[in-house]
Amino acid sequence: MSAHQPLSIHQNLTIRLLRVLRYNKARTERALTLMPAKHKPLFHVLPFLVHVNHESLPGFVESTGEEDVPFGINNYSFRPDVEQALNHCFPEQQALFEDIKTIWPRQRAVDALVLMGSVGTIAQTDDSDFDYWVCVDGNRFSEAALALLQQKLTAIEMWAEEHHGIEIHFFLSEIDKVKQNDFGVAEGESAGSAQALFLKAEFYNTNIVVAGKAPFWWLTPEKTNNRQYTALHNSLEKGGSPDVDWFMDLGNLERLDASELFGAAIWQLGKAMDSPFKSLLKMAKLEVYLANIEHGQPLCNVLKKQVHRGAEAPGHVSDIDPYALMFDELIAHYKTNGQPEDVLILQQCLYLKCACKLSEPLDEGQEANFKRKILASYAKRWGWSRKTLYHLDNQQEWSFKQRVQLSTRIHRFLIKCYRRISKELSNQQQSLDQKDMTVLGRRLSTFYGKKTDKIEFLRSAFDVSLYCEKVTVALKQLKNGGEVWSVYAGDLLSKSGIIDESQKMAQASSAIGLMMWCVSSKVIDAKSTVYLDYNYGEISELDLNDLVRHLCKYLPAVKVSTLPRSDLLAPERIKTCLAIVNFPTLRQKAVVEDVAVLYTTTWGETFLKHGEEVLDNLWYELREVTPQPACHVMVPRGNQQARIIGQFMESSDISFNVLY
Structure with missing residues (x-):
């Protein structure tokens, strides 16, 4: 064959196949290196x-x-x-x-x-x-x-x-x-109709063939329309080179569809309830897709082009990292179209998500792996000092306030992104299935929505690190007779007796509301100890710990992302109700003086209402439904506990289970 004679279609496909196999091998080796x-x-x-x-x-x-x-x-x-x-x-x-x-x-x-x-x-x-x-x-x-x-x-x-x-x-x-592009309904790990093409794009962008046939998509040039794709696939034969039996046809991906973007954005907001770092980067990716939807290429096609060019730069095929490629595209977009704050939160999220502690030196004789090399080159380019890296690498030393600040910035970015995407797409027809839309919308309303008397969720970017084995509660009496209850991370009393404001986690107008927030935010559980900074009123340390024990058992923290689809598609109803009687009052009186009612719903929301009339107002929701909600009553320990319970039960025709 002369030097100028063009390669046949099948010779081109074979060359691409070899480069794809080499890339697949490099990705497999990387996976094992980091495992x-x-x-x-x-x-x-x-x-x-x-x-x-x-x-x-x-x-x-x-x-x-x-x-x-x-x-x-x-x-x-x-x-x-x-x-x-x-x-x-x-x-x-x-x-x-x-x-x-x-x-x-x-x-x-x-x-x-x-x-x-x-x-x-x-x-x-x-x-x-x-x-x-x-x-x-x-x-x-x-x-x-x-x-x-x-x-x-x-x-x-x-x-x-x-x-x-x-x-x-x-x-x-x-x-x-x-x-x-049929991926079923939106449930659990599946995105359903919310983002079928995005799921396929994500698959093509990150896949490693562990065993079996490769997706035929890998062999087609990066700008291939559906007609060309089909023609190329049809040109393969059994026993040919390449052989049609070496591949499976999962379909082409020419461009992404704006009609899916809104569903995908809602889906990512939903995922952010569990892993905000990952969702922030993915939400940003959706916004970048939207900006490039007319003329841009799906990222997986950009990656494929790089893989196909592999032989032009021997040894460089291993530089192609789908995650780094995505990240570079995001930073380029937000540097031009966003605020410096957007760029910084993306950089911090990528660094924390990758969990590669650059401030810790390598062991003697140890060589930096590909991940450390890529992240070190990023940190250098961003001008991050060793002090900055040390701070990010040692989150366990952060105050509660610092952790919550980062979490707030992450969720603020997510909501901003979501609003911009919604605005941009307001006139577009959306492909999201109506039921999927309802399920995802209700999850978001539960997690982000504000309602009267609702216990709000702590929108955390962390998981275990916000958990406290010990917390300190303090009460401040206001001049108008009101109260402010505050909770701090750790046992601050035995240390110095001085309350450290940087460890403050939350405040509420009642001890019950504060403890419920702590439990529903997974800040404390039944194993935690609550310390009370000086007993101002009737509520004792023992009362608080008893309350937490009952809350953890009967009104435990809800994982919004796993609420059953069937519950979210049905009308909201009360699931569990807890009446707490005479919590802040004098313990010597044998009369019902104060009633607080906590209840959770099948949509994952928790409400706290005060006053004896609350149970009357909720009578239909508690009595006239099937199945009937579980109803419990708690009266703090004391000489009159049995009498107060008796009086409360007499005045109510709802059957309550007494908690001791």
Whole structure:
């Protein structure tokens, strides 16, 4: 062939395939580099457990009379590293692995096992989930057979969680449905109609083929329309080079659709309730997509172009990091269109999300891995000092106020983004399914909405680090007779007796409201100790600790993102009610003087109302419904406790369970 003769279509496809395989290998190596030693064997064991079905191994499912369990992964082979990992995880089954032919499947039900998400990128951390797509040809199997495969996958997930403490999600994906952008309803980990194309874009942008067929999308040029894509796919033949059987067709992704953006934005706000760092970056990405929707390319196509160019820059294929690529695009956008504050919060979130402590030196002789190199080059470019890095690396030393300030900035950015996206899209038709819209909208209203007497959620960016084993409560009497109750992180009394205002977490007009906020914000639980700074009134330290114990048991913290879909689609009703009698009054009197009523609803909201008439006003919601809400009553300890309970029960025709 002369030097000027152009390459044929198939020669081009073959060259691209080699570059994609090289990139896939680099991503796999990166994933293993960042994985803690205890999780590395799992990387090899999980695909094996999907591939075989044996009673001595996790994930075994018995075939029914009518249906065989689908298992076996296309093109999967038993390599020495797999055998080594299996012997590590199942030492008692060594004989089984030595004679592997006896359990090797004759069938191949799974076309591909593909990892997506942060694994193999700078965002991978020691506790990153493994999110796998288990790609099958849905036309080959009955619903009953697919249910058996799902049962097998769920059993493997549970084994990994129970024995290795790692969260695995297997998403059973039918290739034809994915091609048509059909991802089911919005529930749990699934985004449903909220963002089908965005989910596909995310998949193409981050996937690593662990075993089986590669998505054909990888072989097409980055600017391929649907007609060209189909023509290229149709040009492949069985036994050809490349062979059509090496690929699965999950469909093209020419451009993203503005009609999905609003649903995707609501979805991200919903996810932000659990992991704001990740959602902030994704919400920013949606805004960037919106800005480029007319002329821009989905990020996955930009990545693909870089991968295809791999040979022009030998060794540079390993520089392509989907997360860093996304981040560079975000920063470029907000530097031009945003405020300096937007850029800073994005930088801080990326750094904290990646959990790579640059202020801690490497061990002697240890070489920086790709993640540290990329993040160090960012920090240098941003002009961050070692002091800045030390501050971000040591969140455990932050005051409660500093943590809440960061959380507030994150949620402020999310809401600002959401409002700009909503405004921009106000005239656009949206593709979000009405029920999905209702479910996602109600979650957001529960988490962000303000209502009279509602106990608000602490919008945290942290999880465990806001939890306190000890808190100190202080009361300030106002001149007008009112009260301000404040709660501080830690036992401030035994330290110096001086209240440290930087540790202040919240204040409320009543002790009950304050303690309920602490429980619902996961700041304290039943194991925490509450200290009272000097007993001003009738409420004692013992009363506060009793109250917390009951709140944790009967009105525990709600995880808004996991509220059942069926509850959110039905009218809101009271789930649990707790009447607290005579909490702030003199304990010597045997009469009902004060009633506070706390109740939670099926939409995850908690309300606190004061006054004896509250129960009358709620009578229909408590009595005239099925199922009836659980109703409890608490009276603080004291000589008159039994009499007060008796009097309260007589005056109410609602049946209450008494808490002691």
